[in-house]
Structure formats: structure tokens, C-alpha cells
Amino acid sequence: MQKITLLIHCKDQKGIIATVTNFILKVEGNITYLDQHVDMEQNVFFMRLESELTNPASSVEAIRADFQQTIATDFNMSWDLYNKEVKPKMALFVSKYNHCLYDILGRYSAGELNVEIPLIISNHMDLKPIADQFNIPFYHVPFTKDNKVEGEKQQIELLQKHKINFIVLARYMQIITPDLISLYENKIINIHHSFLPAFPGAKPYHSAFKRGVKIIGATSHYVTEELDEGPIIEQDITRVSHINSVDDFIMKGKDLERTVLARAIKLHAERKVMVYSNKTVVFS
Amino acid sequence: MQKITLLIHCKDQKGIIATVTNFILKVEGNITYLDQHVDMEQNVFFMRLESELTNPASSVEAIRADFQQTIATDFNMSWDLYNKEVKPKMALFVSKYNHCLYDILGRYSAGELNVEIPLIISNHMDLKPIADQFNIPFYHVPFTKDNKVEGEKQQIELLQKHKINFIVLARYMQIITPDLISLYENKIINIHHSFLPAFPGAKPYHSAFKRGVKIIGATSHYVTEELDEGPIIEQDITRVSHINSVDDFIMKGKDLERTVLARAIKLHAERKVMVYSNKTVVFS
Amino acid sequence: MQKITLLIHCKDQKGIIATVTNFILKVEGNITYLDQHVDMEQNVFFMRLESELTNPASSVEAIRADFQQTIATDFNMSWDLYNKEVKPKMALFVSKYNHCLYDILGRYSAGELNVEIPLIISNHMDLKPIADQFNIPFYHVPFTKDNKVEGEKQQIELLQKHKINFIVLARYMQIITPDLISLYENKIINIHHSFLPAFPGAKPYHSAFKRGVKIIGATSHYVTEELDEGPIIEQDITRVSHINSVDDFIMKGKDLERTVLARAIKLHAERKVMVYSNKTVVFS
Amino acid sequence: MQKITLLIHCKDQKGIIATVTNFILKVEGNITYLDQHVDMEQNVFFMRLESELTNPASSVEAIRADFQQTIATDFNMSWDLYNKEVKPKMALFVSKYNHCLYDILGRYSAGELNVEIPLIISNHMDLKPIADQFNIPFYHVPFTKDNKVEGEKQQIELLQKHKINFIVLARYMQIITPDLISLYENKIINIHHSFLPAFPGAKPYHSAFKRGVKIIGATSHYVTEELDEGPIIEQDITRVSHINSVDDFIMKGKDLERTVLARAIKLHAERKVMVYSNKTVVFS
Incomplete structure (x- = not known):
């Protein structure tokens, strides 16, 4: 039917x-x-x-x-x-962190994600072996200050050639350019490693440790031009205490990042998220 | 409007x-x-x-x-x-434990519960001072093996006289009789101090301690003739560890019981719960 | 022994x-x-x-x-x-919100808090009936721009007369003066109605609603001269979604505030909290 | 040092x-x-x-x-x-479910688990491609009613040959034999897909669905001769509601199983778990 x-x-x-x-x-x-x-x-x-x-x-x-x-x-x-039968095509952007990539490809291979993943794009070569291991085409698009225009052009060509419907930044550590954002409005999913709006920007676990919080979090959101200010899709948290070092925060955070990003991908892929006023309605 | x-x-x-x-x-x-x-x-x-x-x-x-x-x-x-303007009338049944009673009457006085509480019924006199403190009529209906019929008759008369719509057992330690259950089908809310169906019956915290669980819970459900088997309205849990004694379980459990029962009362009072097949649909 | x-x-x-x-x-x-x-x-x-x-x-x-x-x-x-037998003496500061006050006095009366509460101080008369209901002496110390010095003097006299060991701000909506802070260093416990450091200052639930977060929180911390920047004792969170209005946030938040503040009071009263570098070590 | x-x-x-x-x-x-x-x-x-x-x-x-x-x-x-430098050697037992296996091997490859995994043993061939993908030796040891003795003998030989310190049953659907249990007392970690002691045995998600619970769980424990009765290492839960089908329970459960099992492995591998009286002391 x-x-x-x-x-x-x-x-x-x-x-x-x-x-x-x-x-x-x-x-x-x-x-x-x-x-x-x-x-x-x-x-x-x-x-x-x-x-x-x-x-x-x-x-x-x-x-x-x-x-x-x-x-x-x-x-x-x-x-x-x-x-419902038509699976959306999802591109993965990665840098050097491998935990979200392993998690997504594991779920994908296990048939848990209702998507197709035609390609992985990265500004580094580090994670190519993982892409190979899971048989996903891997494209190395270096992205430095000097080649931003060229890099973005290559990214967009790859995305269009593969008819990508949405993009997942699996701990991709680069700023997305406004041109790419405007092509994929509310279709680029990021995972930020804090409980936004607490600790936006770089090194949130270090800031959380310094502030002495008792709970840390992760936030998945759509990318907008304002860094870490886009519509929030999903968040989750875990407890920490004085016995935890910054390294413990980072390790516990990896589990959060994995889980929260996977949930956001599922919600988006199953068309359960609607965006307005920089907020989301999530029909789950 | x-x-x-x-x-x-x-x-x-x-x-x-x-x-x-x-x-x-x-x-x-x-x-x-x-x-x-x-x-x-x-x-x-x-x-x-x-x-x-x-x-x-x-x-x-x-x-x-x-x-x-x-x-x-x-x-x-x-x-x-x-x-929506007509508040349901709620009767409280209590025995000797006071923490849920304090919590409910505090919330009631603070205007958080969309109910009227015309009376409190108890098989003991212990909690009368709390009822007095909050100006709620308190009825002592002793309930022993020998006066079950008489006790139930008194309870039902009180409930009918005050046009009670639903009953909350705030750690009331007596079995409810089938006659009363049939008069208030899916309208008697109990709080059980475990994560049902684990540890039904008496002394669940002791059983949980003995089993060495890492999480304890509380369950609010409608009362049916099968003890602790009625439709579940709400549950919640909290972590425990080897450092916690049975007394710690009981103390942490009190917080759960309070919160879970209060949520169940709110859901019921706002007509958000529907029952079928011994399960609930909770529109929240 | x-x-x-x-x-x-x-x-x-x-x-x-x-x-x-x-x-x-x-x-x-x-x-x-x-x-x-x-x-x-x-x-x-x-x-x-x-x-x-x-x-x-x-x-x-x-x-x-x-x-x-x-x-x-x-x-x-x-x-x-x-x-261990000597109970610390705790003063309650309140304004107009009653939910934390009801909760603390209910727990106190139920014997759950290892403290004595010799007095309640408020800048308004609104909550006097609750103090009366629980038989706790209530002192009205108005606190306006013009009488800050006088108000603080009265507060300190009351605290010293009653040999108060620590102070709990149960949604007390006034800034604490530096003199009082220095007298009770790491001994004034506040409850802030957000997941700090997100949404410090006024109206955090409104800000959380506007930002479209999926989780809200509450934070109990010691008061320092920097507003909402003191050492965090305890935090907790609850889920929200697009169906929740600001009023729902506030109602759900009340439950969090109650619970988090009660936990912080218990930890402090049982001497389980140590402070250094604007952080806490909580031995629980 | x-x-x-x-x-x-x-x-x-x-x-x-x-x-x-x-x-x-x-x-x-x-x-x-x-x-x-x-x-x-x-x-x-x-x-x-x-x-x-x-x-x-x-x-x-x-x-x-x-x-x-x-x-x-x-x-x-x-x-x-x-x-601390000597990593324990861990054997993985699997059957047909792949989600825990992907998760463990992903974490292992990412360097998150302080173990060596010299081999995977399975009673089916289904998951061999995953073992190959991650370059872990895979041994097919069929295990039917008729070859129990032979199967166990093969298992034990493989474990001893590889000097295995502990065993992880990653949704391995077979009963472990008493001989193997006695060789690895408190060293065989199982993941059960319910909040034990609720719903032991087969098909716990179906039972949980039928009972109408509002929370489901997963439990990692050491294997003893009593099925699902061994010392609990870690548990966690997630919320469900009337909108969730049994299939949703199973899907949400997979996330729990992955996470809870991974935590138990970490705790065991870091020598943080001690067992007595069929309970665990977890120093974390």
C-alpha cells in the first residue's frame, strides 16, 4: 500500500x-x-x-x-x-573526530536510518579508512582560508551531482559558508557539544568544567548564519561531578553527541521536523 | 470565553x-x-x-x-x-505517611491543581493535624478486618455526599474494596513505590535493595481489583548506587512518589487520560 | 553513640x-x-x-x-x-512565590530536613499566612531602593539574634547585599530558574521559550557578588516541546525549582558540600 | 610513571x-x-x-x-x-542482532575501550561480514540442542587459547552453560533488554508494551546460573508513550542496549566493579 x-x-x-x-x-x-x-x-x-x-x-x-x-x-x-518509500539522500561532512561517524555508519549499516548516504566530504584525509570500511565514497575537499571559495564550489558540485537532500555535520569543525547555507536552508544538521545556549563556540567542555556545572549536554540544530544560534532539533544531558576531569567530560560528551545527533537525523529523515521563527515543531 | x-x-x-x-x-x-x-x-x-x-x-x-x-x-x-471551568472534586485517602499529603496540599494551596478537595478520609488519626493546618475536613474511618463492610459503607456515603469525582490514595496503605472500585472505575489513583511491574506488593524498596538495582522508581496507576496491576498513568525513576542504604532508597523514593503522584493528579484533573485494555492514552 | x-x-x-x-x-x-x-x-x-x-x-x-x-x-x-547531632539553623528568605516555601516547610514538618528553621524573612507580607500555618516566626523587612542600608541592618540583626548558620533564598527576588554575602560566605543558597550558565538574570523561562530549547533546568548555587555566577551545588532538567507555552515552562519549572532547592538544602545541611575556585565538591 | x-x-x-x-x-x-x-x-x-x-x-x-x-x-x-597499562582481553559472543556489535567495534576502533578484542564467537554466520569489516577474527561455533557439549568445548578452547579475561554477550541469544559460567565467574557480561527485575526472559519489549508501561529499560549484568538474576552492573531507561508501537519500543531499546552495555564494558575493563551477595559495588 x-x-x-x-x-x-x-x-x-x-x-x-x-x-x-x-x-x-x-x-x-x-x-x-x-x-x-x-x-x-x-x-x-x-x-x-x-x-x-x-x-x-x-x-x-x-x-x-x-x-x-x-x-x-x-x-x-x-x-x-x-x-514514504522515497529515502532522502544525506551527505556527511566530517573532519578528524571519528565517534559520530562510526555511530552513524553503524546505524546506517544496521538499517536503522531511513536514508541513503551517497558520499562523505572531509577537509582532512584522516577518516577515509572508515569511509572505505563502510564502502561509502569519500571526497577530500581541503578547506583553508585561501581556498574557501574553491572549496565551497567543490562541495556544492558534489552535493548537486549526488542530488543530496540534506547534510549532516558529524563534528565537522569548519564554519559553513552562507552560500551553502542558503542552498540548504534548514537542511544542514549540526551537533554542538554543549547544552545550548550555554557554552556556544569553541571548547565548551573546558568552559563547562571551569564553571563547575553538574550536568553537561549536547545540542543538535539546523545551521544558520549565526554560529550555534540555529533552530534546535534535539538536546540531551548527562550528569557530571567533581570527580570528573575535562577528559571525562569529553568522553561522556561523546556518548551524548552520538545519541543526540542520531536522534536528530532520524527525526529529519522521517519528516517530523518543521521550522519557524528559529524554532522547531517536532512531531514525534 | x-x-x-x-x-x-x-x-x-x-x-x-x-x-x-x-x-x-x-x-x-x-x-x-x-x-x-x-x-x-x-x-x-x-x-x-x-x-x-x-x-x-x-x-x-x-x-x-x-x-x-x-x-x-x-x-x-x-x-x-x-x-473547562468546572473543577473536578477530589477525595484524598491517607494513612500515616505524610510526605505525599504535604506535597498535594501545598500544591493545592499554591493553586497548581485544578481540583477541589472537599475532604480527606483516613483509617488513622495521625494526619488530622495536617488536614487542620490546611483547613480540609478530615474524616476518620477506621478500617479493620472486622469492620470492612461498615468502613466501606461510611467511605461511600462520604464520597457521595460530597459529590466526589475521583479519589487519590496518597500512600493509603489499605486494599480498596471491589464495591468502591466499581463505583469509581478508572477514577481511583494510587501511587506505588516501585517501577512496576518490578516489585509489586509490600516493601518494594527492601526488595529493590536486595536485588541490587541501580535505578528505583515510582508508578501511579488506576486501581483495579488486581493489586498493582491497574492501568499505568505515570512513572519516573532515580539512580541509586551501592552507597545507598534501604533508608536512602526510602528517602529518595519519597521524592519520586510525590512528583509522580502530583503529575498523575494533574493529568487526570485536566482530563488528559483515557483508559482501554488496561492501558492509558495520555494526551500531554 | x-x-x-x-x-x-x-x-x-x-x-x-x-x-x-x-x-x-x-x-x-x-x-x-x-x-x-x-x-x-x-x-x-x-x-x-x-x-x-x-x-x-x-x-x-x-x-x-x-x-x-x-x-x-x-x-x-x-x-x-x-x-552530627547538632542541627544547623537555617533562615528562609522569601518574596511572593509560594511553591518553594510550601515544599520546604512540608519537608521540614515531615522531618526530612536535618535543620532548624527559627525564622522567615520577607520583603512582602504575602506569604505570612503560610509561615503562620507552619508556626514559623515571620519577619517583614521591606527592601526598597531607599531603605537598602536599613533593610540589610535589620536582616543581619535578625540573623545574628537567631544564630543562623545558613540562609536559603526560596525564590527571594532581591539582590543580596555584599555585606550580608561576606558575613555568610558560601552559606547563602539560591535557586535560579534556569540551567546556568544559560539564561542568567531575569525571566529565564521567557528566554528559553524564545530560544526554542528542548530542555529547561534549574540551578541551586551559593550566592556571590556576581549575579548567578556562584558555585553550583545542584542542577536538574526536564524536557519541553513545541506544545509547551511559556506558562507550561513556568509550571514545569516550579517542580524543578522545588526539587533542586530541596536537594541543595539537604546536601548543605548534611555537610556534604565543599567550595573552592568557585566550584563545589559534593560528597553524596 | x-x-x-x-x-x-x-x-x-x-x-x-x-x-x-x-x-x-x-x-x-x-x-x-x-x-x-x-x-x-x-x-x-x-x-x-x-x-x-x-x-x-x-x-x-x-x-x-x-x-x-x-x-x-x-x-x-x-x-x-x-x-593499569595491561589491557584486559575481551571476547565477544554474538548471534544475529548487529546493533551492539557495530557499537562496540566502533568504540573499540575509536580507541574508547581500554580492552583488546582477540575474537568474536557466534552460533550463526550472519555477522561475519562485520567482524571482517573491523578485522576481528570470527569463529563460527554452532550451538544446537544436540551439540551443546561439543559447542561449549570449542568455545572454552578458543577462550583459553586467546587468554580471554572476560566475555561480553552482545545480544547473544543462547543460554550460557554452567561450565563456562564457573570458568568465568563474574566475568561474563550480558545485556538484557528490560529494566530488570521487570520482564525477565524472552520478548520483554512485547511484555512491556502489553503492560502499558511509560518507561522501558535495559540492564547489564554478570551472568549466573539463574537466568537474568545475576549481579546488576548498570541500567538505564527511556520514556515511551501510547503513540509507540512494539517496534518503536524495540528501536528505542536498541539505543539503550548499546549505551548500557558499553558503559558496563568500560566499568569492568577499568576494574571499577566488585561483586558480592549477588550485587555490585561500582566505584565510578
């Missing part, structure tokens, strides 16, 4: 849910999941709906066109309708 | 959401919250909806009658429609 | 533990708890030891003098030796 | 700590970590101590002999003294 996922986002108005669910009824869909959210302050409406198409002859394309014509225009909606 | 909360529960069928949201539209309601759940295995549909009635002349009673006539019968629904 | 708690803090040196445990042996003490910590970076040694005095004729005073003379001077120790 | 880890376990007696720390002083050790625990109920004493040997000429072997002669005999101690 074909399955579709519908994401909607518009000004809150009377009758949206009734109209949309009537539409699904009309196209012979059986709603298996519906969640909606109203931001009362900003008067914005969000909806996520999953449906099985009970008529095998249904065309997802036709439904898409129908929805645009009969509903989306009237309500002035931002919306997407996905065929 | 009048506000209503609608809870629905029926066999899953096509068009329920569209029908219900069309109805709300018809009675000039503005949907501010809608959540639904389909148990795919058992083919059961659940829905919780909050709505503001934009027409000040609307009658909740009339809407109720209208809903029954035009929708509920057709879909063979179990349903409730609450006026 | 008499019980003592010994806290030590000095430069790390060879033989400290052997010397101290030999001393306890000499004074006929049975060590029931010993924990120590070495800050390798700063070369500082910390120790907490509990002991039962097996000789009923032992004098805690004599042991104290002996320890100073035979050990503390040699090792240049900062140290304290407490008689 | 040479580093040693000393684990002690004996009847509680006066003067143990003083005696042991004096000994370390004598052999020119600088204590960098000391933790001890007294089980007051059973009158048992536990201690873990780490020390740097400041004299480069020190012999760990000589210290070991000295300790036995001068102290261990007198106090009737069970004890171990490890050279």
Missing part, C-alpha cells in the same frame, strides 16, 4: 483540519497519524499527517496537484507531501 | 476527524488543541480536542445534546464533553 | 589519608564513611569522613583540639569537625 | 584504610584515587585505590608479593592489584 506524509504550515484559520481530513477522505486515504500544533501567540498552524492510500491506482503526483489546487492556495499554505 | 474539552473513543473508522472538526466548526468553536491516536493493532480510535466557543451565547449543554444526536450515535462513540 | 563528620581541604601531600585515618583510630573512632578527592590540576586535596566514637566518654571538643594540634597545623588544613 | 589499581574486599575491621594507605606510602606510591564502601548490614569493607609509583625502579610484582605478605593475610582480604 502506498503511504504519504503531509506537512502543512500556515496562518491559523477556522476549518483547516476539517478541510484537510475531508481531502484525505476524498482521495481514499486512511489517516494513520495526525498531529497538529497551534502557536497561539503567533497565530500559526502546523500539521503532520500520515495516510495509507487504499486505492492501489492512486497517484501521489495527482494527489499533490489536487491538494495544491483545491486547498493549499486558498489557505496560503507552506506544505510538502512525501512518498 | 467558554472553553470545552472533548474526549472520544471508538472503533477506528474513516472520516471521524473530519466529522468531528466539522461539528466544532458548526457550533462556532475554535479548535485550540487536537490530538488523536489510533491503536492499529486493536483498531481503536482516540481523540482529545479543546475548543473555545466564539459565540458567547453558546450553551455547552446544547452542544452536548447535539453531538450525541448527530455524531456519537452514528460512530458508536464513548465520549465526554467537559466545561 | 556519638557521631562526627570531618571535612578537610588542603594542598595535596603524601600521607594525608594515612595520617588522618590513624588519628581516627587513635581517638577510638570507627570510620563509617570516607570519601576523598584530589584536584590533580590545582593540586588540592579534599576529604569527608564520618565516624562513630566507640568510647562513650569521648569529647568532641577534645578531639577537635587534638586534631588541630597534631595534624591540621602540620598539613596547613582548612577543616571542620561537626557533631 | 607506572600506575596501579588496587581492589580490596574483606570483613570490616578497624584500621584497614590507615594500614593500606601507609603501605602505599611505603612503596613510594602517590594515591590519586581512593574510594571505599562499608556495607554496614553485612559488615563488609570494599576499597578501590589508584596510585602512581613515583620510583621508576618499582616492581609491580614485588609490590604484589609485599602486600600479600604484610597485609592481605592479616586482614584475610580478597584482593587484586592491576598494572
Whole structure:
């Protein structure tokens, strides 16, 4: 049976849910999941709906066109309708840290991530053996002060050639350029090794240690031009105490980084995240 | 503006959401919250909806009658429609432990619980001073092997006289009789001091200590005739280690019991819990 | 049997533990708890030891003098030796929020806190009825821009008259003056309603909501002259999501504030916290 | 500098700590970590101590002999003294589930686990490609009702040939035979996919789903002859709700299993776990 996922986002108005669910009824869909959210302050409406198409002859394309014509225009909606079978293509950007890369490729190989990974891009050669080990094409794109323009150009060519839908920075230690960000708006996922907005920027574990916090965290967010200021997808924490050194913080943090990044990837890949006002609605 | 909360529960069928949201539209309601759940295995549909009635002349009673006539019968629904302003009346049953009682009455006095507490019933006199301190009528109903019938009769009379909607057992150490359970089906909330189904029955902290667990828990559930087997509303846990004695378990457990019971009371009082197949759907 | 708690803090040196445990042996003490910590970076040694005095004729005073003379001077120790039976005297400072006050007084009445509470001081009259309800003397010390000097003078007189050992700010919304801080160095416990160092200062829940975090927290710390920058004693967190409004954050936060502050009070009252370099060693 | 880890376990007696720390002083050790625990109920004493040997000429072997002669005999101690540089050798037993295997080998390759992994043993061929991918020798030892004796014999030969110190069952779905258990007492680590003692045995996620719990867990424990009854090393939990299917439980559980097992391996490999009375003392 074909399955579709519908994401909607518009000004809150009377009758949206009734109209949309009537539409699904009309196209012979059986709603298996519906969640909606109203931001009362900003008067914005969000909806996520999953449906099985009970008529095998249904065309997802036709439904898409129908929805645009009969509903989306009237309500002035931002919306997407996905065929659940089509896996999004994900690019991995890495530098030298290997723990998130091992974790993602392990999960990918174990069939836990609903994505395709056509390529890994790195500014260093260090992690190429891991890419080889998992049979993922690895591209070395050096990225220095002097070749930023050239480096970005190469990255974008690779991404477009492989029809990449979204990018995951698995402890990629470089600033993403505005041009790349604008091409992949709300589609570049970063993992920051602190409980944002505490300790943005470099060396957060060292800062956390110095401040004497009792809990450390990790934050996965979409990349925007403001460093570590993008919409937060997922966060988690773990306890630390006076017996833990900075190295312990780093080791415990690796576990957090792995887990939080993996959750964010899953949420994004399953189209459960919507962005507005630099915040996320996560239908999980 | 009048506000209503609608809870629905029926066999899953096509068009329920569209029908219900069309109805709300018809009675000039503005949907501010809608959540639904389909148990795919058992083919059961659940829905919780909050709505503001934009027409000040609307009658909740009339809407109720209208809903029954035009929708509920057709879909063979179990349903409730609450006026959000009407606070449910809650009875507290206690014995000798005071920590949950202090916590509930503190929250109640602070205005955090959307309930009325017309009375406290106890099989001992020990906690009467606390009831007095908070100005809640306290009834001593002794409950021994010999007066079970009489004791239960007194309890039920008190509950009915005060039009009690639901009962909270705040570490009440007596078995509830089947007659009382049948009068308040899914309306008696207990707090058990373990992570159920681990350690049911008496002295769970001692058993947990003996087993050497690294985490202890507390569980709030509706009371059924099977001891500690009723539908679970909420659970939480805390870490323990070899340095903790049984007394430490008990002390840490008190914090859990307080918090978990308070959350369960809030969820129930705000009509966010639905029960089926000895499980709960919690729309939170 | 008499019980003592010994806290030590000095430069790390060879033989400290052997010397101290030999001393306890000499004074006929049975060590029931010993924990120590070495800050390798700063070369500082910390120790907490509990002991039962097996000789009923032992004098805690004599042991104290002996320890100073035979050990503390040699090792240049900062140290304290407490008689476990002597409860510290705690003053509560409150303003208008009542949830922490209810929680602390409920725990106090239930016998969970090893303290005496001789008085409550407030800049407003709002919470006097709660103090009355729990029979704790309540002092109204108004605190405005114009009477800061006078207000502080009254506070200090009250604290000294009642021989207060430490102060708890239970959502007391005033800045503590430097004079009072210097009198109670590392003895004034505050609860801040955020996961510090994120969101210091006013309205942290509003800032957290605006930033779109997925987790909120509360932090209990000793008050220093730098606002919200003092040594952290305890922190905890809870999850939030897009469905939560600022009011939900505030309500969930109340639970955190209560719990985190209560834990910090217990740790301090049981002499489990040592402070250095604006951080805490918590032997728990 | 040479580093040693000393684990002690004996009847509680006066003067143990003083005696042991004096000994370390004598052999020119600088204590960098000391933790001890007294089980007051059973009158048992536990201690873990780490020390740097400041004299480069020190012999760990000589210290070991000295300790036995001068102290261990007198106090009737069970004890171990490890050279921190010697990594324990760990065997992995697997069946068909791959998520724990990927996780462990990823961490191992990333240098996070202080062990050597000389071999993987499995009753199926399914995971051989993963062993190959990470260059770990893989031995297929089929294990059916009819060849139990033969299978066990092969396992033990492989373990002895590779001088294995401890065994990790990474979702190995077979019962371990008593002979193997007695050879590796408290040295076989299992991961059970529930919050023990809730849901022992087969299909715990299905049972948890049926019971309607709000939290699921995973437990790592040493294997004993009683199934799922061995000493617990580590546990952790995650929240579930009515929206989660059994498959969601299984997926969320995989994350728990990975993390909890990895933590248990680390604790064991760093000699932080001591066992008595079917419980663990975990010095972390």
C-alpha cells in the first residue's frame, strides 16, 4: 500500500483540519497519524499527517496537484507531501573526530536510518579508512582560508551531482559558508557539544568544567548564519561531578553527541521536523 | 470565553476527524488543541480536542445534546464533553505517611491543581493535624478486618455526599474494596513505590535493595481489583548506587512518589487520560 | 553513640589519608564513611569522613583540639569537625512565590530536613499566612531602593539574634547585599530558574521559550557578588516541546525549582558540600 | 610513571584504610584515587585505590608479593592489584542482532575501550561480514540442542587459547552453560533488554508494551546460573508513550542496549566493579 506524509504550515484559520481530513477522505486515504500544533501567540498552524492510500491506482503526483489546487492556495499554505518509500539522500561532512561517524555508519549499516548516504566530504584525509570500511565514497575537499571559495564550489558540485537532500555535520569543525547555507536552508544538521545556549563556540567542555556545572549536554540544530544560534532539533544531558576531569567530560560528551545527533537525523529523515521563527515543531 | 474539552473513543473508522472538526466548526468553536491516536493493532480510535466557543451565547449543554444526536450515535462513540471551568472534586485517602499529603496540599494551596478537595478520609488519626493546618475536613474511618463492610459503607456515603469525582490514595496503605472500585472505575489513583511491574506488593524498596538495582522508581496507576496491576498513568525513576542504604532508597523514593503522584493528579484533573485494555492514552 | 563528620581541604601531600585515618583510630573512632578527592590540576586535596566514637566518654571538643594540634597545623588544613547531632539553623528568605516555601516547610514538618528553621524573612507580607500555618516566626523587612542600608541592618540583626548558620533564598527576588554575602560566605543558597550558565538574570523561562530549547533546568548555587555566577551545588532538567507555552515552562519549572532547592538544602545541611575556585565538591 | 589499581574486599575491621594507605606510602606510591564502601548490614569493607609509583625502579610484582605478605593475610582480604597499562582481553559472543556489535567495534576502533578484542564467537554466520569489516577474527561455533557439549568445548578452547579475561554477550541469544559460567565467574557480561527485575526472559519489549508501561529499560549484568538474576552492573531507561508501537519500543531499546552495555564494558575493563551477595559495588 502506498503511504504519504503531509506537512502543512500556515496562518491559523477556522476549518483547516476539517478541510484537510475531508481531502484525505476524498482521495481514499486512511489517516494513520495526525498531529497538529497551534502557536497561539503567533497565530500559526502546523500539521503532520500520515495516510495509507487504499486505492492501489492512486497517484501521489495527482494527489499533490489536487491538494495544491483545491486547498493549499486558498489557505496560503507552506506544505510538502512525501512518498514514504522515497529515502532522502544525506551527505556527511566530517573532519578528524571519528565517534559520530562510526555511530552513524553503524546505524546506517544496521538499517536503522531511513536514508541513503551517497558520499562523505572531509577537509582532512584522516577518516577515509572508515569511509572505505563502510564502502561509502569519500571526497577530500581541503578547506583553508585561501581556498574557501574553491572549496565551497567543490562541495556544492558534489552535493548537486549526488542530488543530496540534506547534510549532516558529524563534528565537522569548519564554519559553513552562507552560500551553502542558503542552498540548504534548514537542511544542514549540526551537533554542538554543549547544552545550548550555554557554552556556544569553541571548547565548551573546558568552559563547562571551569564553571563547575553538574550536568553537561549536547545540542543538535539546523545551521544558520549565526554560529550555534540555529533552530534546535534535539538536546540531551548527562550528569557530571567533581570527580570528573575535562577528559571525562569529553568522553561522556561523546556518548551524548552520538545519541543526540542520531536522534536528530532520524527525526529529519522521517519528516517530523518543521521550522519557524528559529524554532522547531517536532512531531514525534 | 467558554472553553470545552472533548474526549472520544471508538472503533477506528474513516472520516471521524473530519466529522468531528466539522461539528466544532458548526457550533462556532475554535479548535485550540487536537490530538488523536489510533491503536492499529486493536483498531481503536482516540481523540482529545479543546475548543473555545466564539459565540458567547453558546450553551455547552446544547452542544452536548447535539453531538450525541448527530455524531456519537452514528460512530458508536464513548465520549465526554467537559466545561473547562468546572473543577473536578477530589477525595484524598491517607494513612500515616505524610510526605505525599504535604506535597498535594501545598500544591493545592499554591493553586497548581485544578481540583477541589472537599475532604480527606483516613483509617488513622495521625494526619488530622495536617488536614487542620490546611483547613480540609478530615474524616476518620477506621478500617479493620472486622469492620470492612461498615468502613466501606461510611467511605461511600462520604464520597457521595460530597459529590466526589475521583479519589487519590496518597500512600493509603489499605486494599480498596471491589464495591468502591466499581463505583469509581478508572477514577481511583494510587501511587506505588516501585517501577512496576518490578516489585509489586509490600516493601518494594527492601526488595529493590536486595536485588541490587541501580535505578528505583515510582508508578501511579488506576486501581483495579488486581493489586498493582491497574492501568499505568505515570512513572519516573532515580539512580541509586551501592552507597545507598534501604533508608536512602526510602528517602529518595519519597521524592519520586510525590512528583509522580502530583503529575498523575494533574493529568487526570485536566482530563488528559483515557483508559482501554488496561492501558492509558495520555494526551500531554 | 556519638557521631562526627570531618571535612578537610588542603594542598595535596603524601600521607594525608594515612595520617588522618590513624588519628581516627587513635581517638577510638570507627570510620563509617570516607570519601576523598584530589584536584590533580590545582593540586588540592579534599576529604569527608564520618565516624562513630566507640568510647562513650569521648569529647568532641577534645578531639577537635587534638586534631588541630597534631595534624591540621602540620598539613596547613582548612577543616571542620561537626557533631552530627547538632542541627544547623537555617533562615528562609522569601518574596511572593509560594511553591518553594510550601515544599520546604512540608519537608521540614515531615522531618526530612536535618535543620532548624527559627525564622522567615520577607520583603512582602504575602506569604505570612503560610509561615503562620507552619508556626514559623515571620519577619517583614521591606527592601526598597531607599531603605537598602536599613533593610540589610535589620536582616543581619535578625540573623545574628537567631544564630543562623545558613540562609536559603526560596525564590527571594532581591539582590543580596555584599555585606550580608561576606558575613555568610558560601552559606547563602539560591535557586535560579534556569540551567546556568544559560539564561542568567531575569525571566529565564521567557528566554528559553524564545530560544526554542528542548530542555529547561534549574540551578541551586551559593550566592556571590556576581549575579548567578556562584558555585553550583545542584542542577536538574526536564524536557519541553513545541506544545509547551511559556506558562507550561513556568509550571514545569516550579517542580524543578522545588526539587533542586530541596536537594541543595539537604546536601548543605548534611555537610556534604565543599567550595573552592568557585566550584563545589559534593560528597553524596 | 607506572600506575596501579588496587581492589580490596574483606570483613570490616578497624584500621584497614590507615594500614593500606601507609603501605602505599611505603612503596613510594602517590594515591590519586581512593574510594571505599562499608556495607554496614553485612559488615563488609570494599576499597578501590589508584596510585602512581613515583620510583621508576618499582616492581609491580614485588609490590604484589609485599602486600600479600604484610597485609592481605592479616586482614584475610580478597584482593587484586592491576598494572593499569595491561589491557584486559575481551571476547565477544554474538548471534544475529548487529546493533551492539557495530557499537562496540566502533568504540573499540575509536580507541574508547581500554580492552583488546582477540575474537568474536557466534552460533550463526550472519555477522561475519562485520567482524571482517573491523578485522576481528570470527569463529563460527554452532550451538544446537544436540551439540551443546561439543559447542561449549570449542568455545572454552578458543577462550583459553586467546587468554580471554572476560566475555561480553552482545545480544547473544543462547543460554550460557554452567561450565563456562564457573570458568568465568563474574566475568561474563550480558545485556538484557528490560529494566530488570521487570520482564525477565524472552520478548520483554512485547511484555512491556502489553503492560502499558511509560518507561522501558535495559540492564547489564554478570551472568549466573539463574537466568537474568545475576549481579546488576548498570541500567538505564527511556520514556515511551501510547503513540509507540512494539517496534518503536524495540528501536528505542536498541539505543539503550548499546549505551548500557558499553558503559558496563568500560566499568569492568577499568576494574571499577566488585561483586558480592549477588550485587555490585561500582566505584565510578
